[in-house]
Amino acid sequence: MNERDFEQQLKDDGFQEIEYQKLDPRSGKGRHRHHFEIRGLVISSCVSRIVAALPASSTRRS
Template sequence: MNTSDFEANLKADGYSEIETQSLQPRPGKGHHGHHFAIRGLVLAGSFTVTQDNRRVTYGPGEIFAVAQDHPHDEEVGPEGARVLVGRKYA
């Protein structure tokens, strides 16, 4: 999916904050939740999300999502990552 289509889908689904993030490599932060839902498209590198005892690594062109207040962990691969993310507030 290209970035324009992804961004249009985010807006159509009510995601109000949309930005591209350049992330440095890092291990997980530990399980936590956010007061917003998040959906992201990996543009470069790798981004790993662990939720519901399932660890999934996403690469370029892949989409991840975490529901509002859902416990999860996230880590950035050794090469870092660029991710287009949207936040949706209840």
């Protein structure tokens, strides 16, 4: 799914406020919740992991 299709689906489902965010890499926010519905589309991401005690990274672009 691309950004345009995702935005149209949100509008079709009644969402009136659409916000775009670019987030810097960080650890998770832990368990939390919102008093409203949130949907997100990840456009690109970078995942770091430890393999045999050596750092490794991978980047994904949709």
